[in-house]
Amino acid sequence: MAARSKARKRALDVLFEAEQRGLDPATLLADRVTDPAGGPRVPEYAVELVQGVLAHRADIDELLTTYSQGWTLERMPAVDRTILRLGAWEIVWNDEVPDAVAVSEAVLLATELSTDDSPSFVNGLLGRLVEVKPTLV
Template sequence: MAARSKARKRALDLLFEAEQRKVNALELLRERLASPVTEAPLNEYTVTLVEGVVDHWRDIDEAISTYAHGWTLDRMPAVDRAILRLGAYEVLYASDVPEPVAISEAVALATELSTDDSPKFVNGVLGRLLEVKPTLL
């Protein structure tokens, strides 16, 4: 697995864990930076992703809610919410990542970690965000 793919997976793990534990994702990130729970320290890109998602949380959630037709954030599986937040951050705000790569990586995470229907759902929502990106920013 490529370094950025691993960084995305670890960012996803942190976002998911923070939501499940009902703690602030930045606080959890700081905790993990100070006291790592794995042998390898957090990748710099993992930190960038978590900080970016948190910095744009409201706008990301609003965009996902708007374009996930028929699905509220609360109704989505928690892992899909985290994947969509991460993917939306990369599609909308990460200028160093080609948008199709961001979508592909999010779909790969959904394929690996979520339901059979999740990859198609994630692809559809993020694809729509990419289409309307000029109107969102």
């Protein structure tokens, strides 16, 4: 698995765990970076991803709500919601990652970690963000 793919998975782990346990994601990230407690180390790109999602969380959630037809954030499976937040940040706020790569990586995570319907949902919603991106920036 490529380094950035591993970092995306690690960022997903941190954000998902924080949501499920009701913890502050920034605090959990700091804890994982300083003391991984026997878990995998947190790559630098995972830290950038988590911090990026946290810095733009309200805007990301607004975009996901606006462009997810018939789905509220609360109705989405938690893992899908987290994958979408990571993908949205990479598409809209990270110019270093090509949009197609961000979408593809998010779809791979959804395929590996979520329901059978999740990859097409993630692909469709992030694909829509790619389409409207010129109007967002």
